[in-house]
Amino acid sequence: MNNIKKLLQTRLGFFSLVVIVFWIKTYIGYQAEFSLGVEGMMQQFILLINPVATTIILFSIALYFKSSKKAYIALITVYTLMTILFFANILYYREFSDFLSVSTILGAGNVAGGLGASTFALLHATDFLYLVDIFILIALLATKKVTMDKRPFKKRYAVAATIVGFTLFAGNLALAESDRPQLLARTFDRNYIVKYLGINFFTAYDGYQTAQANQVKASADESDIEGVLSYVDDHFAGADAEMFGIAEDRNVIYLHLESFQQFLIDYKLETEQGEALEVTPFINSIYHNEDTQSFSNFFHQVGQGKTADSEMLLENSLFGLSQGGAFTQVGGSNTFQSASQILGSEKNYTSAMFHGNVGSFWNRDNTYKSMGVDYFFDDESYTFTEENTLEYGMKDKIFFKESVQYLEQLPQPFYSKFITVSNHFPYPLDEANVDFPAATTGDNTIDNYFVTAHYLDQAIEEFFTYLKESGLYDNSIIVLYGDHYGISNSRNETLAPLLGKDPETWSSYDNTMMQRVPYMVHIPGTGNGKIHDEFGGQIDSLPTLLHLLGIDTKDNVLLGTDLFSENHDETVAFRNGNFVTPKYTVDGSTIYDTETGELIVEPSEEVLAEVEQLRIDVNTQLSLSDSILTSDLLRFYTPEGLVTTNPADYDYRDQLGRMKALNESLGTEDTSMYSQHGDQSTVDLYKTNAPELLIDPELVDETQPAETEAPDVKVAE
Numbered sequence: 001m002n003n004i005k006k007l008l009q010t011r012l013g014f015f016s017l018v019v020i021v022f023w024i025k026t027y028i029g030y031q032a033e034f035s036l037g038v039e040g041m042m043q044q045f046i047l048l049i050n051p052v053a054t055t056i057i058l059f060s061i062a063l064y065f066k067s068s069k070k071a072y073i074a075l076i077t078v079y080t081l082m083t084i085l086f087f088a089n090i091l092y093y094r095e096f097s098d099f100l101s102v103s104t105i106l107g108a109g110n111v112a113g114g115l116g117a118s119t120f121a122l123l124h125a126t127d128f129l130y131l132v133d134i135f136i137l138i139a140l141l142a143t144k145k146v147t148m149d150k151r152p153f154k155k156r157y158a159v160a161a162t163i164v165g166f167t168l169f170a171g172n173l174a175l176a177e178s179d180r181p182q183l184l185a186r187t188f189d190r191n192y193i194v195k196y197l198g199i200n201f202f203t204a205y206d207g208y209q210t211a212q213a214n215q216v217k218a219s220a221d222e223s224d225i226e227g228v229l230s231y232v233d234d235h236f237a238g239a240d241a242e243m244f245g246i247a248e249d250r251n252v253i254y255l256h257l258e259s260f261q262q263f264l265i266d267y268k269l270e271t272e273q274g275e276a277l278e279v280t281p282f283i284n285s286i287y288h289n290e291d292t293q294s295f296s297n298f299f300h301q302v303g304q305g306k307t308a309d310s311e312m313l314l315e316n317s318l319f320g321l322s323q324g325g326a327f328t329q330v331g332g333s334n335t336f337q338s339a340s341q342i343l344g345s346e347k348n349y350t351s352a353m354f355h356g357n358v359g360s361f362w363n364r365d366n367t368y369k370s371m372g373v374d375y376f377f378d379d380e381s382y383t384f385t386e387e388n389t390l391e392y393g394m395k396d397k398i399f400f401k402e403s404v405q406y407l408e409q410l411p412q413p414f415y416s417k418f419i420t421v422s423n424h425f426p427y428p429l430d431e432a433n434v435d436f437p438a439a440t441t442g443d444n445t446i447d448n449y450f451v452t453a454h455y456l457d458q459a460i461e462e463f464f465t466y467l468k469e470s471g472l473y474d475n476s477i478i479v480l481y482g483d484h485y486g487i488s489n490s491r492n493e494t495l496a497p498l499l500g501k502d503p504e505t506w507s508s509y510d511n512t513m514m515q516r517v518p519y520m521v522h523i524p525g526t527g528n529g530k531i532h533d534e535f536g537g538q539i540d541s542l543p544t545l546l547h548l549l550g551i552d553t554k555d556n557v558l559l560g561t562d563l564f565s566e567n568h569d570e571t572v573a574f575r576n577g578n579f580v581t582p583k584y585t586v587d588g589s590t591i592y593d594t595e596t597g598e599l600i601v602e603p604s605e606e607v608l609a610e611v612e613q614l615r616i617d618v619n620t621q622l623s624l625s626d627s628i629l630t631s632d633l634l635r636f637y638t639p640e641g642l643v644t645t646n647p648a649d650y651d652y653r654d655q656l657g658r659m660k661a662l663n664e665s666l667g668t669e670d671t672s673m674y675s676q677h678g679d680q681s682t683v684d685l686y687k688t689n690a691p692e693l694l695i696d697p698e699l700v701d702e703t704q705p706a707e708t709e710a711p712d713v714k715v716a717e
Helices: 002-008 011-033 040-064 068-096 102-106 108-114 117-122 125-130 132-142 155-179 190-197 199-219 222-235 281-287 307-316 339-347 361-370 396-407 444-470 489-499 508-513 538-548 605-630 655-669
Strands: 251-257 268-270 276-278 292-299 350-355 375-377 414-419 476-482 519-522 530-537 584-587 590-593
Touching: 002 011, 011 040, 011 068, 011 132, 040 068, 040 155, 040 190, 040 199, 068 117, 068 125, 068 132, 068 199, 102 199, 125 132, 155 190, 190 199, 199 605, 222 605, 251 307, 251 444, 281 292, 281 444, 281 519, 307 339, 307 361, 307 538, 339 350, 339 414, 339 538, 350 361, 350 396, 361 375, 375 396, 375 655, 396 414, 396 444, 396 655, 444 476, 444 489, 476 538, 489 508, 508 584, 508 590, 519 538, 530 538, 584 605
Parallel strands: 251 414, 251 476, 292 530, 350 375, 350 414
Antiparallel strands: 268 276, 292 519, 476 519, 584 590
């Protein structure tokens, strides 16, 4: 023990202590926090040793300082920064089942406006254990339990420590390559990088790839678009004759169902009293409506950008980036050929996005300008109070009601999207709005998910009622879609019993099926509704919509295909390279039979060849999407008839005033709903039971007749 105490009083001894502490902490975190798919003794050994090399390399920086004080301060500083990075990855993984990329870190300012309580919801009581060692090490130095070694430290020892670190890393990499060949050449899954080489290496490697991507954009030229155009031409699926143009010239209303998964459709939650309650009765009714084309095997395809990635997919038929969020990285600078631009060019549509959150969240205020969106109604357009706001923005019922004043002024036909937020992790909802029981799994996230989903359902019903009352309903196509999962994979086993599944037999196949989200195309008056079993994903939404509106997409750069086409490609690619088809569900090297869910234990050569071809097709689609975004390739190609837009021409200030002025200037050619109602507002037609808008009983005039004092629902003006 005395020898250990003496060793700690030396610079090299204290250095060894912090290396060992950080190594142990990291390994414990690996086991406790991440699902890395470690199998066998070899992978367990690699996981055990992988924190050591990069830890020694980074900590050895402190050994190069001649000043004793500076050396110790540098060591503690590096230790603290590495701890913060590690803990940030833990929190990020709990929600996204993924690791922090450099792009995500650099773009944090663009998402910070919507974060807060959800971060606290991710914290666990034991998390202080990941941070307390920093204070212990500082205390040891401050109380001089460990004294700073003031003796000169030879530079060759510092160099030796660094060399040891790189030597250990070379050995680590060799073991990793022996167990997983081409580990760095095929980085389709971040789990593999972290499992074999550690979080520190992943961060550095990701930074290198990000820098390379920036260089790629700078060096791209017109010839690079040729491969994309060739793929689009070969992959094109012509429209179904009966569906093409069925919604021509109608308004488009996208209803973005935040975190809404397909399993909620028709789901009934059993209460403790044994009663089965329908969670989303109104959305269910739309799903089964005779005017709705619904898809039961429709998957989200988002990456780290989640909600913003879903928008990239639906607005452009392009995937989000493999690392970070496309909106934050390229949204403000790239050339796009979005739904807004195509519809504006082809059919003179006005476009508008509605979101009761800060405009800079996910860099929307800049990205929408690049995409040619005419109007963007963000937090500046809404009346925020403590009562009507949740962490990610305005409560849905109030959001829809306040949006009507802008919607009625939009020139028709219009293309619009309403982004809801109430059904967002961690699914908080104040008591006044709760009229549905929570589940009883013991996981608050899962339990409250049904409560907020029910609230969203009510908000959607209120909006539909307004559309019918105002006259917009009959001349619109209304698309309801889920943007991404609401319950992450890490919680699925807890959810399993509610779905009639056994947690013990839950598999990656089940996780894949949980990525299904609703996709409903509601076209009032058509009467040919159907629930389709075809497989598809968000990449397919734009070509589907354009064909329904009677727009030929042969010359557009769209990576998806029309869901109604007989040539629709039913291979659904996920952002991490996994995929699902009606025949196979592939997760890494694991293959399942999609129809039965059974693991194909010993796939035949024929199956392996078929899956490998599908994997090539998926990687081709993903890589082409990445090339389009990272190299900004659409600047080199403009289809005939598409009007190019300049982001500088868009201004999202005083939008209501500008719309009113525009409509007045149009005179008899004004096509807005406001004009069609004889220049009378339709706001009063919107009815909501939002408790925040109920008239205070104390303000009611008691001299009025009793029958007028208490209507069923009192709505604030």
